[in-house]
Amino acid sequence: MKLKSSFWLAVATAATLLFAAAALAQTDPLPSWNEGAAKQAIVNFVQATTDRASAKFVPPEERIATFDQDGTLWVSHPMYTQVVYCLERVPKLVKARPELAKVEPFKTVLSGDREAIARLSTKNLLKILAVTLSGMSVDEFKAEAKKWLDSAKHPRWERPYTELTYVPMIELMKYLRANGYKTYIVTGGGQDFVRVYSEAIYGVPVEQVVGSAGGTTFGYDKNGRPFLMKDPKLLLNDNNAGKPEGIHLMIGRRPYAAFGNSTGDRQMLEYTKAGEGERLAMLVLHDDAKREYAYGPALGLPDTKVGAFTQALYDEATTHGWVVISMKNDWRRIFTFDE
Amino acid sequence: MKLKSSFWLAVATAATLLFAAAALAQTDPLPSWNEGAAKQAIVNFVQATTDRASAKFVPPEERIATFDQDGTLWVSHPMYTQVVYCLERVPKLVKARPELAKVEPFKTVLSGDREAIARLSTKNLLKILAVTLSGMSVDEFKAEAKKWLDSAKHPRWERPYTELTYVPMIELMKYLRANGYKTYIVTGGGQDFVRVYSEAIYGVPVEQVVGSAGGTTFGYDKNGRPFLMKDPKLLLNDNNAGKPEGIHLMIGRRPYAAFGNSTGDRQMLEYTKAGEGERLAMLVLHDDAKREYAYGPALGLPDTKVGAFTQALYDEATTHGWVVISMKNDWRRIFTFDE
Numbered sequence: 001m002k003l004k005s006s007f008w009l010a011v012a013t014a015a016t017l018l019f020a021a022a023a024l025a026q027t028d029p030l031p032s033w034n035e036g037a038a039k040q041a042i043v044n045f046v047q048a049t050t051d052r053a054s055a056k057f058v059p060p061e062e063r064i065a066t067f068d069q070d071g072t073l074w075v076s077h078p079m080y081t082q083v084v085y086c087l088e089r090v091p092k093l094v095k096a097r098p099e100l101a102k103v104e105p106f107k108t109v110l111s112g113d114r115e116a117i118a119r120l121s122t123k124n125l126l127k128i129l130a131v132t133l134s135g136m137s138v139d140e141f142k143a144e145a146k147k148w149l150d151s152a153k154h155p156r157w158e159r160p161y162t163e164l165t166y167v168p169m170i171e172l173m174k175y176l177r178a179n180g181y182k183t184y185i186v187t188g189g190g191q192d193f194v195r196v197y198s199e200a201i202y203g204v205p206v207e208q209v210v211g212s213a214g215g216t217t218f219g220y221d222k223n224g225r226p227f228l229m230k231d232p233k234l235l236l237n238d239n240n241a242g243k244p245e246g247i248h249l250m251i252g253r254r255p256y257a258a259f260g261n262s263t264g265d266r267q268m269l270e271y272t273k274a275g276e277g278e279r280l281a282m283l284v285l286h287d288d289a290k291r292e293y294a295y296g297p298a299l300g301l302p303d304t305k306v307g308a309f310t311q312a313l314y315d316e317a318t319t320h321g322w323v324v325i326s327m328k329n330d331w332r333r334i335f336t337f338d339e
Numbered sequence: 340m341k342l343k344s345s346f347w348l349a350v351a352t353a354a355t356l357l358f359a360a361a362a363l364a365q366t367d368p369l370p371s372w373n374e375g376a377a378k379q380a381i382v383n384f385v386q387a388t389t390d391r392a393s394a395k396f397v398p399p400e401e402r403i404a405t406f407d408q409d410g411t412l413w414v415s416h417p418m419y420t421q422v423v424y425c426l427e428r429v430p431k432l433v434k435a436r437p438e439l440a441k442v443e444p445f446k447t448v449l450s451g452d453r454e455a456i457a458r459l460s461t462k463n464l465l466k467i468l469a470v471t472l473s474g475m476s477v478d479e480f481k482a483e484a485k486k487w488l489d490s491a492k493h494p495r496w497e498r499p500y501t502e503l504t505y506v507p508m509i510e511l512m513k514y515l516r517a518n519g520y521k522t523y524i525v526t527g528g529g530q531d532f533v534r535v536y537s538e539a540i541y542g543v544p545v546e547q548v549v550g551s552a553g554g555t556t557f558g559y560d561k562n563g564r565p566f567l568m569k570d571p572k573l574l575l576n577d578n579n580a581g582k583p584e585g586i587h588l589m590i591g592r593r594p595y596a597a598f599g600n601s602t603g604d605r606q607m608l609e610y611t612k613a614g615e616g617e618r619l620a621m622l623v624l625h626d627d628a629k630r631e632y633a634y635g636p637a638l639g640l641p642d643t644k645v646g647a648f649t650q651a652l653y654d655e656a657t658t659h660g661w662v663v664i665s666m667k668n669d670w671r672r673i674f675t676f677d678e
Contacts, residue, residue, distance in 0.1 A: 191591070192591075206590075216584050217580070218580035235575075248555050274566075
């Protein structure tokens, strides 16, 4: 009898433990986040805004969350993925328009001199972007970008760029969606470029991608079939003040939660937090040199061209109650291939 | 026994009839449409594109339907509602900027001379629109437009403009949504104006309103609170070729179904029908002088400034397989107050 009773006790204990583990797994929607202020801020925000009994309750139709992409949802170092794409398109472009070979900045790009390319001015980079992202139909662009993304690899990890998304942020997007939030990408990158993969890697449909956008021109091909041609003219520069402006243009609602990682996201976070009721603003700090990168003046590290997290931004975060996410401390796991 | 058996027969018959009536009510999602080619085209389209066994099946995420607003979803005669709004705002505007009182076209508007106002050129009307729709924050604009819509009335029906929606089109939107379609408004009217009431009267959330849009400028008020100021500069003229361009910018997918009523919708319908698979393009023809209006050269009636349904448009509809909806013949009921 003694044996039998301890056997059943063991079974009961095991069952309890299993049940507790299952309950824990069920109740933790953010398993790749370490316990801490950042994770707690997210959970508190979701609970407060979705509880009908809470004064902070937000009606489902108003639940909008906006995410910067580069450096917030996926790796943006050492160079924005889309810039790599545009630079690698230059040879093809020059083949079609040989006169460009002798003209800057195309000449430098063709030289293959990495240091000289890295030194290109913003103005010259924008010129390359404008030319390589236009002059074709929106369907042709989509097909070309998709083909490139299927084969291009990040130099450090030697994996497709689309595998370099941050698991904790994907969990966060899913958690918000499970709680009735519409998740939008609000990127300084090209809207049409991000649309190519947003659904597949983030679960964000193309109509929920707000980005820098060139115009298009409606016309007819030689068979009389209507199509849209991509223009070099920029309609929306979805960076800095352009982010809240783009949010108003494309969404028409002020977000309740916004996520970024650099000075380009400052106005989006300010606009979000200026709304009434509970609002969440968070910034990803790249402080993990081992698993990803560590950069930015806020860490006393050198400034970078891309994704600058300045001291002023850090100070504003502190003043306004924005939550800084430390990649090193807040994220248990960064990439799917980390384990 | 005889009596009893006929009693049960009567009960059974009544039950059968009740059941049949209920089934009929359930299976007709478009009760305000008369039976005919237009209604049949809608039902056929929905059945073909939502049946997984059909070669014409469209995955749910791609199901986009776009609707012009003025003349397609609500009355646009004798003048676009938004133009009425802008004209009625002129006195208030002049109070704030008295120098405008002596300048055309504001002088004419202030004169109250209806015929002279009706003769204003498109250029002058656009000038009035640009000035009356800008120079305030997006929140102030929303509050002002809402206030006006709550009190303004259509001269013929003496009812709020928001009651002048077409019941058959609202049924159509609901039917499409019940079948997984996202319904968008794609209007030549002002995006911010339509957003004020789109959810309430059409069930279309603000983020699914594509319209002519001015830019905004992000800034800070005297208390340092961020806000968006409406600019007079037009970013998107969402008419004619601007409709497919706007659809690409704001939605990023080609619609499977598109609905309009005038030459301003031509390119949207062309773009929609040029897509692969089953596509539905429909045009509302205003041929019901008694219950609404009858106008347009396609009917041999005089042309109008607004909502022109030209003979060329009618011919193109015939050539391309667009379905023309006759308000007179296809709609059993037009307004909620018709019965």
